[in-house]
Amino acid sequence: MDTQELNNIKREEAAKKSARKGKRLMWLSRTPSYVFVGIWSLFTVFVILWVGLSSLKSNMQIFKEPWMLPTELHFENFVKAWSVMRFSNYFLNSTLVVLISVVLILVVSAPASYVLSRLKFRGRTLISMIYTAGMGIPYPLLFIPLFVIMASLKLIDNLVGLTIVYVSLSIPFTVYILTGFFSSLPSELEEAAIIDGCKDYQVFTKIMLPLASPGLITAAIFNFIGLWNEYQLALVFINSDENRTISLGLYSLANSMQYTGDWAGLFAGIVIIMVPTIILYIFLSEKMIAGITMGASK
Amino acid sequence: MKARKGLIILFLLPASLLYGIFFLLPAIQAFRYSLYNWSGFGDSKVFIGLQNYVELVNDKVFWLSLRNTMMILVVGGIIVFTLAFIMTVALNSGIKGKKLFRAMIFLPNVIATIALTTLWAYIYNPSFGIIVNFAKAFGLEKLSNYIWTSPDNVFWSVLIAIIWMNVGYYLILLMAGVDKIPKEFYEAAEIEGANKVQTFFKVTVPLIWDVLTIAVVLYSIGALKIFEFPYAFYGISVPQQLYTVGIYLYIMGFGKRYPIYRLGYATAIGVMLLLSVIIVVLILRKLMKRDILEY
Numbered sequence: 231m232d233t234q235e236l237n238n239i240k241r242e243e244a245a246k247k248s249a250r251k252g253k254r255l256m257w258l259s260r261t262p263s264y265v266f267v268g269i270w271s272l273f274t275v276f277v278i279l280w281v282g283l284s285s286l287k288s289n290m291q292i293f294k295e296p297w298m299l300p301t302e303l304h305f306e307n308f309v310k311a312w313s314v315m316r317f318s319n320y321f322l323n324s325t326l327v328v329l330i331s332v333v334l335i336l337v338v339s340a341p342a343s344y345v346l347s348r349l350k351f352r353g354r355t356l357i358s359m360i361y362t363a364g365m366g367i368p369y370p371l372l373f374i375p376l377f378v379i380m381a382s383l384k385l386i387d388n389l390v391g392l393t394i395v396y397v398s399l400s401i402p403f404t405v406y407i408l409t410g411f412f413s414s415l416p417s418e419l420e421e422a423a424i425i426d427g428c429k430d431y432q433v434f435t436k437i438m439l440p441l442a443s444p445g446l447i448t449a450a451i452f453n454f455i456g457l458w459n460e461y462q463l464a465l466v467f468i469n470s471d472e473n474r475t476i477s478l479g480l481y482s483l484a485n486s487m488q489y490t491g492d493w494a495g496l497f498a499g500i501v502i503i504m505v506p507t508i509i510l511y512i513f514l515s516e517k518m519i520a521g522i523t524m525g526a527s528k
Numbered sequence: 529m530k531a532r533k534g535l536i537i538l539f540l541l542p543a544s545l546l547y548g549i550f551f552l553l554p555a556i557q558a559f560r561y562s563l564y565n566w567s568g569f570g571d572s573k574v575f576i577g578l579q580n581y582v583e584l585v586n587d588k589v590f591w592l593s594l595r596n597t598m599m600i601l602v603v604g605g606i607i608v609f610t611l612a613f614i615m616t617v618a619l620n621s622g623i624k625g626k627k628l629f630r631a632m633i634f635l636p637n638v639i640a641t642i643a644l645t646t647l648w649a650y651i652y653n654p655s656f657g658i659i660v661n662f663a664k665a666f667g668l669e670k671l672s673n674y675i676w677t678s679p680d681n682v683f684w685s686v687l688i689a690i691i692w693m694n695v696g697y698y699l700i701l702l703m704a705g706v707d708k709i710p711k712e713f714y715e716a717a718e719i720e721g722a723n724k725v726q727t728f729f730k731v732t733v734p735l736i737w738d739v740l741t742i743a744v745v746l747y748s749i750g751a752l753k754i755f756e757f758p759y760a761f762y763g764i765s766v767p768q769q770l771y772t773v774g775i776y777l778y779i780m781g782f783g784k785r786y787p788i789y790r791l792g793y794a795t796a797i798g799v800m801l802l803l804s805v806i807i808v809v810l811i812l813r814k815l816m817k818r819d820i821l822e823y
Contacts, residue, residue, distance in 0.1 A: 263618035270615070271632035274692075278635070280658060281647055296661040338546060341539035351536055357544075364547065366805055367555050368753030370774035371798035374781050374791050375554030375561055381569060398550035401543050430535050459640035462755050462774075466782070477642045484646050485763045493650070500643045511638040515631045518638075522697070523704030 278504070285497035292493050307498040311483075315495060317502050319472065320479035327389050327475060328457045331396040332450050335404050338397070340446060343408035344434050348420070358409070364402030372399075373466050380467060387469040395467060396457050404449050407521065411445025412438065448521035451514055455507050476503050555802075562796035568789045580796035590797065593771035594804075596683060596758075600690060600772065601751040601808070607691050608747060612698040616706055617728065619699075630703065634696035641693075645760040648689040652676035677762075683769045686758050693757070694750075698743050705739030706732060734818075741816045748808050752801065773801045 284292050285307055286300040295301075311317045345351075346358050376395065377386070385391025415438065423437050424430075439446075461477035468474060474482070480499050487496055511518065562580055564573035584590050615633065619626045636644060651658045654675050663672035676685040713735065717727045733740070755774035759766055764785055766775060781794035 260621050260623050263621045263623050267615055267618050267623075267629045267633065270695075271629050274632055274635050277647060277651060277658065278639075281650070293656050296656060296658075297665065338542040342543035345536050345539040349536060351533075357540070360552070361547070364551055366749055366809065367551070368749075368774065368798070368801050368805060370753060370755060370777045371558050371795075371802050372551070372554045373778060373798070374795050375557040376550065378557075378561075378569065379550065379554055394546070395550060398546040401547045401551070405543065430532055434539070455638050459638075459642075461640070461642050461760070462778075466778075477640050480640070480642050480646065481760055484642070484649070484760070488763065496646060500646055503640050503643050507638045507640070508635075511631075511635070515634070516627075519630070519634065519700050522700050 281497050281500055285494065285501045287494060289492060289494045292497075304494065307494045308502070310495050311498040311502060315479070315483055315499065316471070316474075317476070317479060317499060320474050320476040321502065323389060323473060324458060324476040327393050327396065328454060331393050331400070331457055332453045334393070334397045335400045335453050336446055336450060339401055339404040339408055339449070340439065340442070341434065342401075343405050344412050344438055344442075346405065347409040347412035348415075348417075348438070361402050361405045364399075365406060369399070369462060377466060386467060387473055388467075389473055392464060392467050392473075392475070395463055396460070399463070400453050400457070404453060407449045407452070408442070408445055411442050411448075415441050444517075448517060451510065451518055452521060455510065455518075458507055558795050558798050558802075561792055562799045564792040566790075566792040569791070573792065576792070580793050581800075583793065584796055584800065589768060589771065590773075590776060590800075592768060593773050593776040594800075596770070597752060597754065597772045597774075597804075599683070600687060600754055601748055604687055604691055604694070604751060605744070605747050608694050608698055609744070611691070611695050612702050615695070615699050616702045617732075619703065620706060630696075630699065633699055636693045637697050641756040642760050644689070644693060645757055648685075649677075649761060652685055679767060679769055682762070682767065686761055686770060689761075690754070690757055694747070698747060701739060701743040701746075702736065705736030709735045737816070737818055741812070744816065745809055745812055748812060749805055752805050752808060773797060773804070777801065 283300060286303045286305070288302075288304050291298065291301065342361075346354060346361070380386050380391050380395070383391070385394065419437050419441070420433055423433050428436065459477065460475070461481065464475045464478050465481070468478060471482075480503050483496055483499050487493070561573075563575060563577060565576045565579070566573040619629060623629075654660060654677065657676075659676065660672050663669075675681060709732065713731050714727065717731050722730065753774055754772050755778070758770040758772055759775050759778070762770060766779070766784065771779075777794050777797040780788055780790045780797060783789065
């Protein structure tokens with residue numbers, strides 16, 4: 231082995247060593263990043279898990295042994311919330327109102343978004359602007375005038391009325407998301423379809439709608455989560471116990487807490503309201519995150 | 529693409545009817561209702577011109593609720609965006625589990641506000657809440673004696689929770705902007721000898737300015753119309769320390785435990801709310817107007 235070869239080997243080893251050292255330094259320099267986002271994420275997950283675990287404890291254990299895991303699983307908290315506190319009723323109301331609303335929102339918004347994003351006609355910009363303006367109008371402005379309109383239609387304290395309010399108020403945001411999706415689709419397909427003898431409405435139903443299905447799914451998820459969690463409109467338009475949505479039900483349960491002191495039942499209620507959206511989120515978080523960024527970074 | 533007029537009308541009609549009747553129409557009617565003295569949904573209205581607005585200007589509670597709202601906008605906004613920026617940098621520093629961290633930080637956004645208020649009421653509970661238990665376990669006497677929900681503190685406690693809820697959303701927006709920046713810009717900055725802070729302010733911020741503008745406008749609109757969290761936090765008797773403009777409107781219109789039904793006055797508050805949205809958006813557009821850097 232001559233000296234040159236030896237030198238080469240030495241140099242390689244030195245390079246490897248410094249790379250390893252660099253890696254370790256890099257890792258060290260990332261420590262603050264890990265600590266910061268780590269603490270924040272852990273806190274978030276921790277408080278939600280704490281509530282989940284507490285929902286299985288007895289009230290006594292919640293007060294006396296806050297740090298302990300539940301010693302016995304008190305599923306009766308859920309049974310109580312579900313039947314005695316009428317969460318089954320609220321859950322059913324929310325499911326019906328929200329699912330029907332989401333379908334109707336898509337049925338009316340998809341054609342409008344298609345027309346606004348792909349067809350040329352006079353007044354298109356103006357109509358688009360009017361739709362966008364809806365995203366800046368604060369809901370509280372509508373409380374009283376909309377209450378008057380709904381009252382004149384005899385739709386106060388009525389789940390059909392609440393569905394109409396949900397659908398109408400979700401249109402601007404949904405049109406905003408869907409026009410973004412439709413305008414990103416290639417135009418060759420439309421032209422080809424026309425040449426092949428497709429009628430103009432068939433271009434929409436047979437070509438554009440299937441292509442836009444990722445956008446429709448994103449819009450559906452957002453509206454589902456938003457409306458499932460919605461609470462201020464339900465507060466204004468629903469009065470009676472039997473018509474409460476799940477958010478209203480939990481609100482009244484939390485209010486009655488000052489008299490009952492039944493935290494375990496309240497935690498069970500929180501878990502019931504959280505489970506559907508968290509399950510959706512676990513499976514579709516990437517899709518949701520992509521949907522949020524789509525509107526803002528065209 | 530060319531299309532029949534009939535098709536355009538047919539496709540636009542259902543959405544426009546619903547949007548027009550149940551959203552735009554009440555928004556426009558609000559201006560008219562705000563000019564009346566009107567004390568119950570069945571009662572007749574009495575025209576009083578701008579008197580509701582004159583009363584509003586002299587209404588201390590209105591100014592308090594506007595101040596609270598502006599605090600959430602300005603103080604909350606500065607903290608939310610500072611934290612979101614720090615997290616964006618942290619998550620892009622090459623750490624493992626970037627997507628998982630991001631997903632966990634975003635999590636509060638998918639949970640019902642009413643569940644989160646209850647959660648935070650429990651975190652802050654002075655006798656057996658999470659903070660008290662934590663402080664006791666570590667012998668932190670000062671912390672365990674701090675009353676988070678006392679009238680003096682409750683606004684700030686609620687603001688902390690609101691910040692916690694919002695950061696994830698704006699983190700995702702900012703990260704999306706940063707992800708679009710081509711790597712060459714960072715390489716060039718490194719060759720020029722820029723340090724991390726310089727790179728951040730001279731490369732990252734200017735290149736995501738368009739995304740940042742949209743994010744700030746979105747946050748501001750959200751902050752101005754905030755209602756749900758502070759309203760639900762304290763139960764049915766919301767203390768004035770937590771009034772936002774939206775909450776004050778609701779209470780003037782519908783009342784707390786007992787109805788109030790000052791419908792014209794409440795609607796005037798709504799008009800002021802809309803005006804403040806318009807003014808804030810115009811100011812932001814002016815403040816944030818830069819030549820967008822194309823790349």
